[in-house]
Amino acid sequence: MSGEDGYATERRGRSISVQSNDSSQSMPSVASPVQYAQSCSSLMYTATPGTLKVERPVYNQVDFDSGFEPSNRPKKPVKEHVRTFFSKNCICSKEKTKEFFLHLFPCINIMRNYQFPGWLIGDMVAGLTVGIMHLPQGMAYALLAKMPPIVGLYVSFFPVLMYFFFGTSKHISIGTFAVICLMVGESVVRETGDLEALVTDSVPGGNGTNGSLTSGDSSGITSEELDNKKIEIATALTLLVGLWQITMGIFRMGFLTIYLSDALISGFTTGAACHVFTTQVKYVFGLHIPRSSEPFKIIKTYVSIFSNITKTNFAAVIISVTCILCLALVKECINARYRSRMKMPVPIELIVVVLGTLVSYLAKLHENFNVTVVGHIPTGIPAPKVPPTEHMGALIGDSFAVAIVAFSISVSMGKLLARKHDYEVTPNQELVAYGLMNIFSSFFNCFAACASLSRSLVQDNVGGRTQLAAVFSSVLILIVLLVLGPLFQTLPNAVLASIILVALKGMFLQFKDLKNLWHICKFDFAIWLVTWLAVVLLGVAMGLIIGVGFSLLTVVFRTQSPYTCLYGRVPHTDIYRDKTAYKVCKEIPGIKIFHFESALYYANAEHFRRKIFSQTGANPVTLKKARNKLEEKQKKMEEKMKKEEEKNGKVHENGDAMTQEGSVVLENCDVEEPPNDFKERTAALSFNIHHVIIDCSSVSYIDSGGVKMLSQVMSDYKEVGVAVFLAHCKRRVRKMFRKAGLHKKHEQDLLYITIHDAVIAALRSQHDLLNELKRDASVSCVHEEVTVGRRRTNSLRNRASTEAMQQIPESASDEDGDEGLKFLARRRSEPIPEDFQALTTV
Numbered sequence: 001m002s003g004e005d006g007y008a009t010e011r012r013g014r015s016i017s018v019q020s021n022d023s024s025q026s027m028p029s030v031a032s033p034v035q036y037a038q039s040c041s042s043l044m045y046t047a048t049p050g051t052l053k054v055e056r057p058v059y060n061q062v063d064f065d066s067g068f069e070p071s072n073r074p075k076k077p078v079k080e081h082v083r084t085f086f087s088k089n090c091i092c093s094k095e096k097t098k099e100f101f102l103h104l105f106p107c108i109n110i111m112r113n114y115q116f117p118g119w120l121i122g123d124m125v126a127g128l129t130v131g132i133m134h135l136p137q138g139m140a141y142a143l144l145a146k147m148p149p150i151v152g153l154y155v156s157f158f159p160v161l162m163y164f165f166f167g168t169s170k171h172i173s174i175g176t177f178a179v180i181c182l183m184v185g186e187s188v189v190r191e192t193g194d195l196e197a198l199v200t201d202s203v204p205g206g207n208g209t210n211g212s213l214t215s216g217d218s219s220g221i222t223s224e225e226l227d228n229k230k231i232e233i234a235t236a237l238t239l240l241v242g243l244w245q246i247t248m249g250i251f252r253m254g255f256l257t258i259y260l261s262d263a264l265i266s267g268f269t270t271g272a273a274c275h276v277f278t279t280q281v282k283y284v285f286g287l288h289i290p291r292s293s294e295p296f297k298i299i300k301t302y303v304s305i306f307s308n309i310t311k312t313n314f315a316a317v318i319i320s321v322t323c324i325l326c327l328a329l330v331k332e333c334i335n336a337r338y339r340s341r342m343k344m345p346v347p348i349e350l351i352v353v354v355l356g357t358l359v360s361y362l363a364k365l366h367e368n369f370n371v372t373v374v375g376h377i378p379t380g381i382p383a384p385k386v387p388p389t390e391h392m393g394a395l396i397g398d399s400f401a402v403a404i405v406a407f408s409i410s411v412s413m414g415k416l417l418a419r420k421h422d423y424e425v426t427p428n429q430e431l432v433a434y435g436l437m438n439i440f441s442s443f444f445n446c447f448a449a450c451a452s453l454s455r456s457l458v459q460d461n462v463g464g465r466t467q468l469a470a471v472f473s474s475v476l477i478l479i480v481l482l483v484l485g486p487l488f489q490t491l492p493n494a495v496l497a498s499i500i501l502v503a504l505k506g507m508f509l510q511f512k513d514l515k516n517l518w519h520i521c522k523f524d525f526a527i528w529l530v531t532w533l534a535v536v537l538l539g540v541a542m543g544l545i546i547g548v549g550f551s552l553l554t555v556v557f558r559t560q561s562p563y564t565c566l567y568g569r570v571p572h573t574d575i576y577r578d579k580t581a582y583k584v585c586k587e588i589p590g591i592k593i594f595h596f597e598s599a600l601y602y603a604n605a606e607h608f609r610r611k612i613f614s615q616t617g618a619n620p621v622t623l624k625k626a627r628n629k630l631e632e633k634q635k636k637m638e639e640k641m642k643k644e645e646e647k648n649g650k651v652h653e654n655g656d657a658m659t660q661e662g663s664v665v666l667e668n669c670d671v672e673e674p675p676n677d678f679k680e681r682t683a684a685l686s687f688n689i690h691h692v693i694i695d696c697s698s699v700s701y702i703d704s705g706g707v708k709m710l711s712q713v714m715s716d717y718k719e720v721g722v723a724v725f726l727a728h729c730k731r732r733v734r735k736m737f738r739k740a741g742l743h744k745k746h747e748q749d750l751l752y753i754t755i756h757d758a759v760i761a762a763l764r765s766q767h768d769l770l771n772e773l774k775r776d777a778s779v780s781c782v783h784e785e786v787t788v789g790r791r792r793t794n795s796l797r798n799r800a801s802t803e804a805m806q807q808i809p810e811s812a813s814d815e816d817g818d819e820g821l822k823f824l825a826r827r828r829s830e831p832i833p834e835d836f837q838a839l840t841t842v
Contacts, residue, residue, distance in 0.1 A: 140496035179272040268532075320494045
């Protein structure tokens with residue numbers, strides 16, 4: 001591009017000086033935009049180190065688009081999208097069939113790339129280690145779900161095998177998890193609350209849920225029947241969970257978990273841990289207390305515990321304290337401290353279970369000390385049975401909550417381990433895997449399964465490489481189900497409760513997140529706290545709903561009142577930054593650069609209007625009101641002048657009121673001086689700005705309400721003689737401007753590609769700036785040079801444009817012809833002041 005058509009910027013280190021080129025240079029030939037871009041690139045690379053030279057004209061958006069002919073993004077109709085989708089996914093071919101099965105069964109690729117026998121030993125050790133953890137945790141967490149302990153072992157077997165075939169994570173351990181078990185237990189207790197009062201054969205001790213089972217009364221139900229009823233409700237809930245998950249997987253709805261932030265999940269699981277802890281306290285003290293209902297269930301439970309504290313079973317307390325001490329000491333002093341030196345952690349949970357069972361059997365704790373034990377454990381695998389449908393209507397909401405929470409926890413853990421080992425976890429396929437495993441396992445008396453954080457980390461730390469480790473753990477669980485199950489009938493419930501309480505340590509440590517969240521983000525801190533309080537006080541399901549709602553509400557809060565500021569120019573550069581953050585930035589006389597740091601839509605449109613008026617210090621509404629009052633006072637003054645003239649019989653030639661650009665000047669008038677109030681009103685009418693530039697670089701989206709508000713602001717400023725330019729507008733925003741017809745209501749030259757272009761255009765078109773700045777000597781001394789340079793450059797530009805236009809054929813259209821000639825023919829830019837640096841550094 002020629003020197004007469006632009007300006008040069010030169011940066012040495014951090015300094016950029018802007019000046020017009022010498023008009024005495026010869027007229028260059030017309031270049032295309034591509035040639036011009038290449039010339040600019042060559043200037044950059046041929047400059048000396050540490051120096052950047054850029055030469056280009058001032059671009060508004062119309063000129064830039066006219067010169068560089070932006071291509072429209074391809075836009076397909078809905079019909080074309082549907083046809084493309086079906087052509088890619090519904091064509092039956094050998095390749096498509098193979099791709100479908102490889103995607104549905106990720107285990108094929110995993111086993112195809114399996115490094116045998118190098119990985120086999122690690123998977124075997126990891127599988128057996130995790131299987132040993134499954135035994136006590138499965139039976140313990142079944143208590144949380146209000147199920148018999150054997151059901152927890154079923155959950156440790158069937159879902160694990162199903163995930164091996166369909167899951168994409170190589171390291172997570174599927175099975176029982178405290179939070180999911182608690183949510184399942186909440187639903188089960190709610191549906192069977194009335195039936196528990198009808199149980200006639202429960203006595204302290206025996207079964208894991210209701211004591212030893214004997215014969216029942218004909219007027220009520222037996223504990224075995226109650227357990228079967230609970231299993232039916234849990235399996236119906238699990239079937240619904242699986243249906244929700246597989247439906248979301250088919251429709252590619254894995255993105256829903258993005259609305260569950262890390263702060264929300266942390267606060268939710270910590271609140272759920274409080275519920276888990278509360279439910280196990282009664283087993284530690286050996287108490288039998290009535291079930292409490294939501295809300296404020298935790299408070300009601302502790303009230304019942306302290307009301308019955310005199311009925312404490314001291315044998316259960318001794319067992320609980322001993323187990324908790326053993327578990328905590330081994331986990332913290334051995335497993336955690338010597339983790340790097342041990343091939344596998346000490347299976348202290350299994351050791352405690354075995355020793356507790358043995359001591360209970362030898363000391364006859366149930367008979368002699370009335371200690372509640374697990375009770376009957378059946379052997380074998382249950383026969384498949386379709387879950388009943390009569391309870392599904394009441395469980396739809398609970399099942400959706402369980403489906404979302406289980407998926408979020410499992411995928412989060414899977415992604416964490418996948419990043420560690422450099423592979424990808426597919427959320428949509430994970431939804432399909434979780435859905436299939438829950439649907440399948442619901443036919444075998446299982447409740448909803450989820451990834452366990454502790455078991456997954458152990459499986460990874462002891463050398464597990466693939467989900468083949470899950471097969472080895474399932475083999476161990478199968479042996480227990482077929483042979484060893486009845487050996488644990490005398491296991492005290494206090495031992496299982498101790499295992500759960502110690503396992504909650506990791507969740508309670510999440511309270512430490514509050515300190516970091518407070519320093520990092522106050523909104524995340526509020527989300528964590530609100531979610532935790534809602535879960536603790538109102539219950540798990542209601543707490544999750546409130547947490548999600550509040551989390552989404554914070555997004556509205558952040559965009560409803562976004563940060564705004566005024567930009568200033570870094571001296572001797574084309575860089576503009578927040579002048580409150582960078583003290584070196586200075587405002588350009590007569591120009592206010594307003595930065596809005598959010599999308600502009602209906603919720604924050606009024607905030608945008610209020611902030612731009614207040615921060616620029618120019619409220620056109622106030623000015624218009626002042627003008628109206630001034631006009632009224634002016635009329636009254638004129639009437640008073642006429643009366644004085646008529647009274648004195650003479651005309652004062654110099655007594656006319658002259659109004660110039662919003663200010664009233666009375667010269668040589670004999671009328672008495674205007675009152676002070678009139679002077680104040682007159683002073684209020686004088687704005688010291690002539691342009692407002694809105695930086696739209698952070699405005700990623702604008703709706704019809706935002707466009708309407710922006711247009712209103714521009715109209716208000718236009719009425720008081722202030723022009724508004726928009727800079728850095730994104731394509732999506734400009735498209736909305738065109739749809740709303742903003743260019744029809746206002747000038748098309750209001751859009752500029754950078755703030756610097758808008759500033760130069762504002763100074764070039766506003767000739768009154770020099771008059772306003774005459775008091776400054778540095779401006780006065782360059783006034784004549786600017787005027788001469790403007791005339792010389794205007795003459796050269798007109799001559800260049802005329803010669804270029806003569807070279808364009810009459811048949812040239814927008815679709816053909818030389819791009820450079822069309823660009824020059826459309827150029828309408830005005831000349832640049834000789835010394836812009838002097839004008840902008842005053």
